[in-house]
Amino acid sequence: MGILTISINDKIEKALRETAYKIYGAKKGSLSRALEEAITLWVNLKSKKITQKRRFYAKKGDTIVAKATSLQELAGKLTKLNISLHDVLIFSDDEDIKKDRYLGLKVVDRELKDK
Amino acid sequence: MSSLTDALLVPIKIKNPFNEHVFPKTGVVYGYIDTGYTGFLIIPQDIYSNLKFDELKQYHYELHLPNGEHIDTRGTYGLLIFTDIGYEEEGFIETSNEIKEIILGLKALKTYEVIFDFCEKELHLKKCIYD
Numbered sequence: 001m002g003i004l005t006i007s008i009n010d011k012i013e014k015a016l017r018e019t020a021y022k023i024y025g026a027k028k029g030s031l032s033r034a035l036e037e038a039i040t041l042w043v044n045l046k047s048k049k050i051t052q053k054r055r056f057y058a059k060k061g062d063t064i065v066a067k068a069t070s071l072q073e074l075a076g077k078l079t080k081l082n083i084s085l086h087d088v089l090i091f092s093d094d095e096d097i098k099k100d101r102y103l104g105l106k107v108v109d110r111e112l113k114d115k
Numbered sequence: 116m117s118s119l120t121d122a123l124l125v126p127i128k129i130k131n132p133f134n135e136h137v138f139p140k141t142g143v144v145y146g147y148i149d150t151g152y153t154g155f156l157i158i159p160q161d162i163y164s165n166l167k168f169d170e171l172k173q174y175h176y177e178l179h180l181p182n183g184e185h186i187d188t189r190g191t192y193g194l195l196i197f198t199d200i201g202y203e204e205e206g207f208i209e210t211s212n213e214i215k216e217i218i219l220g221l222k223a224l225k226t227y228e229v230i231f232d233f234c235e236k237e238l239h240l241k242k243c244i245y246d
Binding site: 040044075104 | 132133134149151152153154157170171172174176177178179180181186191192193194205218222241242244
């Protein structure tokens with residue numbers, strides 16, 4: 001576990017302590033847990049902005065009519081363009097939804113065990 | 116953190132970002148974690164219709180079951196909200212006649228640390244630092 005020594009604004013510290021104790025209880029480790037969560041959120045937010053990879057597309061026929069980095073953004077663009085949802089197919093460029101489609105536990109070596 | 120009882124249940128909400136419909140409207144619904152499901156989220160048809168996912172053009176696929184059979188599914192993209200920790204995930208949400216429960220698959224959890232603590236009867240979900 002890493003140890004950080006930091007200085008923060010009194011008001012933020014007060015709010016942090018109050019919220020951490022409210023959520024995790026006034027016990028040892030509450031503050032560290034809250035800070036770890038806060039830092040994780042910040043790192044995720046910042047790193048996503050830098051390395052945003054996922055894109056969503058709306059395709060009408062063979063034409064891509066809108067693209068966005070989130071579904072919410074794509075929805076907004078389609079509304080602005082006044083395109084009916086019935087006409088568009090939504091897809092994402094970072095996954096193959098057709099590949100390896102299984103539901104339920106798999107016993108991959110059942111035949112070997114049976115023998 | 117969720118309480119861990121007889122099943123691996125996570126409190127969630129499901130949202131159609133194209134019409135802002137959310138299920139359930141108030142409170143939460145519980146999704147089963149199924150580590151054998153390779154998809155993102157599969158839900159019963161009534162919930163799928165309630166969210167009006169049918170309004171979008173549908174993908175039609177098959178899901179293979181352990182007994183060698185398959186079920187037909189249809190789906191599109193939507194949002195899954197982990198209410199306990201306040202994160203939203205975008206992914207392929209599907210439905211089928213055969214599905215009676217809300218099932219979370221591996222793709223829904225691929226950017227989370229998931230701890231099943233049966234000793235304390237708690238289920239912990241934590242977002243990965245880098246996803």
